[in-house]
Amino acid sequence: MAILDILTYPDPRLRIKSKPVSKFDAEFQKLVDDMLETMRDAPGVGLAAPQIGEPLQLVVIEYNEDEEDEDARPKRYVIANPQFTWFSEEKVTDLEGCLSVPGFTGTVERSEAVRLKAQNRFGKPIKLSVDGWLARIFQHEIDHLNGVLYIDKALEVHRPSAEEAEQVQE
Numbered sequence: 591m592a593i594l595d596i597l598t599y600p601d602p603r604l605r606i607k608s609k610p611v612s613k614f615d616a617e618f619q620k621l622v623d624d625m626l627e628t629m630r631d632a633p634g635v636g637l638a639a640p641q642i643g644e645p646l647q648l649v650v651i652e653y654n655e656d657e658e659d660e661d662a663r664p665k666r667y668v669i670a671n672p673q674f675t676w677f678s679e680e681k682v683t684d685l686e687g688c689l690s691v692p693g694f695t696g697t698v699e700r701s702e703a704v705r706l707k708a709q710n711r712f713g714k715p716i717k718l719s720v721d722g723w724l725a726r727i728f729q730h731e732i733d734h735l736n737g738v739l740y741i742d743k744a745l746e747v748h749r750p751s752a753e754e755a756e757q758v759q760e
């Protein structure tokens with residue numbers, strides 16, 4: 591496996607609309623593994639393929655919902671060709687950061703819960719229903735596939751306080 595370079599704003603490659611994944615071959619499996627390793631090394635809770643210069647509809651997410659419980663294993667998602675099928679009417683506003691916009695955080699309104707259909711790393715169709723922080727992470731990462739960054743949607747963006755820096759993941 592390899593740790594890949596993460597592109598940072600204002601790199602124009604972050605603005606490209608990604609293409610669907612069509613081949614779930616060995617080369618694709620290596621890309622998935624490299625992205626997982628790169629995300630953990632950063633460290634982050636999510637990474638989208640355009641962030642490492644691959645304009646493909648591919649997202650990896652690894653998130654531990656219960657941070658108090660050190661034994662809890664983080665949930666891992668490898669998502670190809672995602673399509674939202676439902677957004678909750680309930681919205682929540684909270685702080686977000688991005689590995690491609692280092693040193694900043696911002697307030698973003700997102701749906702509290704979402705449903706989506708996608709394919710797993712082997713091309714098998716899957717359906718997901720997520721809420722809370724996980725729903726925020728999915729919305730943030732899938733925006734990357736459309737060339738959208740959280741700073742485009744943020745109500746405000748600022749340099750985080752030390753306390754906020756600890757709180758904001760990704």
Ligand code: ZN
Pocket residue numbers: 687688689690730731734
């Ligand atoms: Zn991001």
